[in-house]
Amino acid sequence: MAxxxxxxxxxxxxxxxxxxxxxxxxxxxxxxxxLKEAVKEISTIRRAAVRTMRxxxxxxxxxxxxxxxxxxxxxxxxxGYNRKEAKARKQAD
Numbered sequence: 001m002a003x004x005x006x007x008x009x010x011x012x013x014x015x016x017x018x019x020x021x022x023x024x025x026x027x028x029x030x031x032x033x034x035l036k037e038a039v040k041e042i043s044t045i046r047r048a049a050v051r052t053m054r055x056x057x058x059x060x061x062x063x064x065x066x067x068x069x070x071x072x073x074x075x076x077x078x079x080g081y082n083r084k085e086a087k088a089r090k091q092a093d
Contacts, residue, residue: 043077050078 016024053063060071060078067074075081 046077047080050074054078 016027019027050063053066054060060074063074064071
């Protein structure tokens with residue numbers, strides 16, 4: 001583990017180790033909520049970028065090469081495909 005990561009982990013443990021376990025759980029829930037919001041924002045930005053590139057004439061293959069992923073994944077991003085939502089819909093059927 002890199003020294004910077006070890007120091008950050010030690011500082012985090014020092015900071016939150018002083019909290020009561022219930023307070024630690026509350027703090028963890030806040031971080032989880034923040035993370036979920038960040039993931040939504042990232043997805044929105046990614047989808048907008050792919051749609052812009054497509055409107056400028058880029059092919060799925062070209063975009064995939066730039067991003068370093070597959071054409072299928074670029075299509076999923078463009079269409080707003082969400083694996084969790086798809087799985088939930090399939091289970092509901």
